[in-house]
Amino acid sequence: MRWDIAIVGAGASGYYAAIHAAQTLESYGIEYRIALLERAAEVLSKVRISGGGRCNVTHDQRDPRLLVDQYPRGHKALLGPFHHHGPDQVIEFFAQLGVSLKTEPDGRMFPTTDRSETIINALVAEADRLGVQVLTRSSVQTLVYDAATSLWQITTTAASHQARTVLVAAGSSPQMGRLLEDLGHQMVAPVPSLFTFHIQDPRLEGLMGLSAEVSLRVLDPQGHPTKPLVHTAGPLLITHWGVSGPAVLKASAWGARMMADWRYNFSIEVNWLPQHNLDSAALVLAEFAGQEAKKSMSNHPFGTLPKRLWERMINAAGCGGDQTWAHLTKEQRMALAAELTQARYQVTGKSTFKEEFVTAGGVDLGEVRFKDLSSKRVPQLFFAGECLDVDAVTGGYNFQNAWTTGYLAAQGMVSWLLEHPVEARD
Numbered sequence: 001m002r003w004d005i006a007i008v009g010a011g012a013s014g015y016y017a018a019i020h021a022a023q024t025l026e027s028y029g030i031e032y033r034i035a036l037l038e039r040a041a042e043v044l045s046k047v048r049i050s051g052g053g054r055c056n057v058t059h060d061q062r063d064p065r066l067l068v069d070q071y072p073r074g075h076k077a078l079l080g081p082f083h084h085h086g087p088d089q090v091i092e093f094f095a096q097l098g099v100s101l102k103t104e105p106d107g108r109m110f111p112t113t114d115r116s117e118t119i120i121n122a123l124v125a126e127a128d129r130l131g132v133q134v135l136t137r138s139s140v141q142t143l144v145y146d147a148a149t150s151l152w153q154i155t156t157t158a159a160s161h162q163a164r165t166v167l168v169a170a171g172s173s174p175q176m177g178r179l180l181e182d183l184g185h186q187m188v189a190p191v192p193s194l195f196t197f198h199i200q201d202p203r204l205e206g207l208m209g210l211s212a213e214v215s216l217r218v219l220d221p222q223g224h225p226t227k228p229l230v231h232t233a234g235p236l237l238i239t240h241w242g243v244s245g246p247a248v249l250k251a252s253a254w255g256a257r258m259m260a261d262w263r264y265n266f267s268i269e270v271n272w273l274p275q276h277n278l279d280s281a282a283l284v285l286a287e288f289a290g291q292e293a294k295k296s297m298s299n300h301p302f303g304t305l306p307k308r309l310w311e312r313m314i315n316a317a318g319c320g321g322d323q324t325w326a327h328l329t330k331e332q333r334m335a336l337a338a339e340l341t342q343a344r345y346q347v348t349g350k351s352t353f354k355e356e357f358v359t360a361g362g363v364d365l366g367e368v369r370f371k372d373l374s375s376k377r378v379p380q381l382f383f384a385g386e387c388l389d390v391d392a393v394t395g396g397y398n399f400q401n402a403w404t405t406g407y408l409a410a411q412g413m414v415s416w417l418l419e420h421p422v423e424a425r426d
Ligand SMILES: Cc1cc2nc3c(=O)[nH]c(=O)nc-3n(C[C@H](O)[C@H](O)[C@H](O)COP(=O)(O)OP(=O)(O)OC[C@H]3O[C@@H](n4cnc5c(N)ncnc54)[C@H](O)[C@@H]3O)c2cc1C
Pocket: 008, 009, 010, 011, 012, 013, 014, 037, 038, 039, 040, 043, 044, 045, 046, 047, 049, 050, 051, 052, 055, 056, 057, 058, 138, 139, 140, 141, 169, 170, 171, 172, 173, 175, 176, 354, 355, 356, 357, 358, 384, 385, 386, 387, 395, 396, 397, 398, 399, 400, 402
């Protein structure tokens, strides 16, 4: 079969691209043949498990300039694309398919049904209505551009195909990475992003389940702040094996590549009182000690930290178990201020964050035109989704990248097809 558009991968970005290309061609009254080639037996399998089975479709951050801040890799490249097709357009698209989304207090958006199946059913039904062919158990094995005929020759584990344009939407598949390298594309080596940190430290031991709002800095194995600085803020959760929570996951995303280079041995500096620095914390502790002089330090914590965490901190600062605030020495006060605002912890490894894990790395962004996601190296080749060297923190942003790049790639392929009409169909 000769396809106008062959899409490698029936995941989020592949489906979104197929539907938009078909809708646009249909609106022009142009006949089209679009295929989704999928290696697995099922389509959209990541969408199914996403967001704990609820699918965090996007985020209610409508300003492209703020939206791009959530992408450690891809923030510059995505600014233009988000102006063309951002969360507003995604919400509108799903509304047209009869799916309404709701916004949670932290801005994450889910289908009102709280079921990822709602998203899958809508995408599958629309692709079906538009006549998009979905070929499962069809793992793409070779991808060759024939300059003489201006056609792609594709072999899958099931059949051979020809295509006028090809969209690679194969996620973080290493095998697809090798095929793209053979075509002359540079692949940025994959490393994990979005993980939690292993820390064994007596100050945190046995405190699993406690959380606090912190700010966090990543330090290199020599204990120096990283360049560029990796500095995050938000809730930190103490776990059985170390720390997790948004502040940690964000740090893992922004520091993904350096942390891999350090083999996940580095340290972090946690400020448990993010509204203070060392000096201001020392001052307010002095004031507090004066006001609460007769009270026990362990029973009358400063600030809003969980009591058990506070007790560990005063111990680490050398204050005795039943010491009153009146007996806080200057050395203890400075040590406590440091413990509260500059506590250092040694990270010795990582664990996958099961709710949402992504891979940093993929097609080098310098080789892609972001106006239509076309390859600068090979004609009639386009990219969308996680196969690009783009990834985001948690919150629906990774799907937003899949939708936006899928949409623009679809428009790019349609433009090429319009400029190169077929004279006669075989
Ligand atoms: C557990 C989990 C939960 C997540 N939850 C969220 C969330 O709630 N919100 C969010 O924004 N992001 C979430 N993500 C990230 C999100 O799922 C991905 O960013 C997104 O799926 C990327 O879409 P994609 O189309 O680029 O790739 P994929 O969805 O990975 O699709 C790629 C498809 O290509 C196929 N394929 C690969 N190689 C070949 C080949 N050679 N031939 C044919 N087919 C091939 C694969 O089988 C797959 O079906 C989650 C990820 C995980 C793992």
